[in-house]
Amino acid sequence: xxxxxxxxxxxxxxxxxxxxxxxxxxxxxxxxxxxxxxxxxxxxxxxxxxxxxxxxxxxxxxxxxxxxxxxxxxxxxxxxxxxxxxxxxxxxxxxxxxxxxxxxxxxxxxxxxxxxxxxxxxxxxxxxxxxxxxxxxxxxxxxxxxxxxxxxxxxxxxxxxxxxxxxxxxxxxxxxxxxxxxxxxxxxxxxxxxxxxxxxxxxxxxxxxxxxxxxxxxxxxxxxxxxxxxxxxxxxxxxxxxxxxxxxxxxxxxxxxxxxxxxxxxxxxxxxxxxxxxxxxxxxxxxxxxxxxxxxxxxxxxxxxxxxxxxxxxxxxxxxxxx
Amino acid sequence: xxxxxxxxxxxxxxxxxxxxxxxxxxxxxxxxxxxxxxxxxxxxxxxxxxxxxxxxxxxxxxxxxxxxxxxxxxxxxxxxxxxxxxxxxxxxxxxxxxxxxxxxxxxxxxxxxxxxxxxxxxxxxxxxxxxxxxxxxxxxxxxxxxxxxxxxxxxxxxxxxxxxxxxxxxxxxxxxxxxxxxxxxxxxxxxxxxxxxxxxxxxxxxxxxxxxxxxxxxxxxxxxxxxxxxxxxxxxxxxxxxxxxxxxxxxxxxxxxxxxxxxxxxxxxxxxxxxxxxxxxxxxxxxxxxxxxxxxxxxxxxxxxxxxxxxxxxxxxxxxxxxx
Numbered sequence: 344x345x346x347x348x349x350x351x352x353x354x355x356x357x358x359x360x361x362x363x364x365x366x367x368x369x370x371x372x373x374x375x376x377x378x379x380x381x382x383x384x385x386x387x388x389x390x391x392x393x394x395x396x397x398x399x400x401x402x403x404x405x406x407x408x409x410x411x412x413x414x415x416x417x418x419x420x421x422x423x424x425x426x427x428x429x430x431x432x433x434x435x436x437x438x439x440x441x442x443x444x445x446x447x448x449x450x451x452x453x454x455x456x457x458x459x460x461x462x463x464x465x466x467x468x469x470x471x472x473x474x475x476x477x478x479x480x481x482x483x484x485x486x487x488x489x490x491x492x493x494x495x496x497x498x499x500x501x502x503x504x505x506x507x508x509x510x511x512x513x514x515x516x517x518x519x520x521x522x523x524x525x526x527x528x529x530x531x532x533x534x535x536x537x538x539x540x541x542x543x544x545x546x547x548x549x550x551x552x553x554x555x556x557x558x559x560x561x562x563x564x565x566x567x568x569x570x571x572x573x574x575x576x577x578x579x580x581x582x583x584x585x586x587x588x589x590x591x592x593x594x595x596x597x598x599x600x601x602x603x604x605x606x607x608x609x610x611x612x613x614x615x616x617x618x619x620x621x622x623x624x625x626x627x628x629x630x631x632x633x634x635x636x637x638x639x640x641x642x643x644x645x646x647x648x649x650x651x652x653x654x655x656x657x658x659x660x661x662x663x664x665x666x
Numbered sequence: 667x668x669x670x671x672x673x674x675x676x677x678x679x680x681x682x683x684x685x686x687x688x689x690x691x692x693x694x695x696x697x698x699x700x701x702x703x704x705x706x707x708x709x710x711x712x713x714x715x716x717x718x719x720x721x722x723x724x725x726x727x728x729x730x731x732x733x734x735x736x737x738x739x740x741x742x743x744x745x746x747x748x749x750x751x752x753x754x755x756x757x758x759x760x761x762x763x764x765x766x767x768x769x770x771x772x773x774x775x776x777x778x779x780x781x782x783x784x785x786x787x788x789x790x791x792x793x794x795x796x797x798x799x800x801x802x803x804x805x806x807x808x809x810x811x812x813x814x815x816x817x818x819x820x821x822x823x824x825x826x827x828x829x830x831x832x833x834x835x836x837x838x839x840x841x842x843x844x845x846x847x848x849x850x851x852x853x854x855x856x857x858x859x860x861x862x863x864x865x866x867x868x869x870x871x872x873x874x875x876x877x878x879x880x881x882x883x884x885x886x887x888x889x890x891x892x893x894x895x896x897x898x899x900x901x902x903x904x905x906x907x908x909x910x911x912x913x914x915x916x917x918x919x920x921x922x923x924x925x926x927x928x929x930x931x932x933x934x935x936x937x938x939x940x941x942x943x944x945x946x947x948x949x950x951x952x953x954x955x956x957x958x959x960x961x962x963x964x965x966x967x968x969x970x971x972x973x974x975x976x977x978x979x980x981x982x983x984x985x986x987x988x989x990x
Contacts, residue, residue: 529716534924559926600858602887603928613858
């Protein structure tokens with residue numbers, strides 16, 4: 344049985360312009376120890392998917408309009424707030440893009456790590472301290488004992504993201520959701536943090552969902568990948584297959600439009616147009632207005648996510664002709 | 667190759683207040699330290715480095731948006747660090763900047779037409795048919811329909827706003843444009859549109875760019891030559907093919923090695939050496955070579971003696987004791 348099973352998940356938000364669906368009919372599974380990459384741009388629904396799983400969306404305005412989220416035998420969409428709180432931490436933990444705003448500026452690093460453990464486990468003050476120090480050392484904070492008494496502003500961005508990881512991992516979660524964990528960091532620091540996440544996966548055996556807009560981060564970390572566009576999954580594949588034979592025109596566009604270090608291009612292959620406004624999404628396949636392969640049939644209805652190879656699915660009616 | 671800009675000994679210190687109420691004093695933040703740089707007419711010089719390395723400050727210094735602490739900058743034959751305000755204003759027509767954040771750089775209360783026309787009006791144009799004609803021509807040049815003139819910035823997506831920012835920067839027909847992270851705030855599918863636009867405009871208008879970015883892939887794509895900065899210093903500069911294929915400075919090597927793989931088969935974890943530690947503070951830069959606290963090849967001399975810039979091959983400059 345998979346650790347996480349999301350089926351037909353739809354999350355909607357009430358806005359002044361009516362209800363909009365941020366996530367629509369999203370289904371996927373995740374095994375213990377697996378790293379799943381979710382790639383997409385702004386408005387793709389990747390972060391809302393994560394926050395829905397975590398039960399962190401305020402309802403209202405958000406509303407789970409359909410579907411189910413099964414995590415280790417529990418149906419999360421029907422759990423009470425108190426039960427959900429017990430899942431967050433030892434079950435599922437999350438790290439966010441901006442480590443500065445995710446840490447409380449008026450508490451020391453040590454207090455914040457200890458608080459997380461204290462919320463879930465009954466430990467003596469001494470054991471709490473020891474476990475917190477151990478976590479800070481695990482994530483590679485230099486002179487961790489001294490850092491325990493530092494405040495967040497005394498740390499660099501990379502160190503803060505390490506502290507966030509220490510807090511997230513303090514209760515040994517079975518699933519870690521990392522939402523753009525390295526986007527705010529410099530490239531040399533990004534490489535350190537990605538290595539660290541994979542080391543921690545190897546050591547603790549937890550599953551990880553890495554949410555990113557960066558195909559390079561996916562290439563470096565993921566075992567399997569979901570590509571999202573305008574709230575829906577447009578492609579799902581094992582990581583090598585996605586890079587070797589992308590099926591959906593959007594995935595191909597994403598891979599082509601980023602200049603790589605090992606190739607020289609005269610011109611970049613740009614995807615024309617802009618991302619659709621969620622309140623005014625195009626009819627049928629939502630990528631149609633920007634797709635160079637679009638035909639009139641593309642606007643007829645939403646293309647279903649169809650399997651083309653083992654574990655490799657795409658939501659495009661023209662895949663068979665185009666590949 | 668004629669140089670359009672030549673800077674020598676360029677240094678910028680910002681005063682930062684420190685100490686308590688009674689012992690208040692200021693210490694210099696050494697944002698840019700003794701930089702020598704030449705940018706040739708018609709080329710794109712890429713400038714890469716991590717946050718806080720001084721790359722944006724250097725860009726602003728070169729067009730005198732901020733005054734240098736010391737050093738001089740010869741732009742198009744004149745030393746712009748010595749010009750009086752009237753002369754400087756005249757020179758400003760030929761030096762413009764495109765900012766990173768298309769959301770913050772445009773006045774939300776001004777229409778697109780006024781945003782683009784403002785530089786013309788500041789430089790003496792009148793609000794007349796000719797000015798409107800110039801605005802219309804700029805809109806067409808950056809790929810926006812003429813009907814957007816009466817709209818306000820909030821009605822546009824990030825990519826479209828960046829097009830407006832580009833139109834505003836180019837309306838005075840400058841020779842030199844500092845592009846300060848012009849695509850890093852945009853969605854990846856839109857970035858390529860703006861990079862292509864900047865390249866097309868360079869060809870059409872004969873522009874010279876300083877292209878500042880932290881994305882090494884984009885810099886490699888657009889640049890003629892690339893400079894690498896670390897803590898206020900240029901540590902290496904070469905034509906792009908040389909710099910990416912055989913970087914000499916250990917920092918440039920680490921920076922390139924840290925770029926995520928383009929394919930999962932090239933995963934770098936465990937295969938490449940990682941830089942340890944963080945970037946030191948520019949308030950207290952390390953002695954000797956500023957990179958010595960993180961350098962995997964550090965030697966005794968690096969801790970005390972600052973390396974001079976040497977040219978191991980023509981056009982390839984590096985500041986490192988290993989090569990010097």
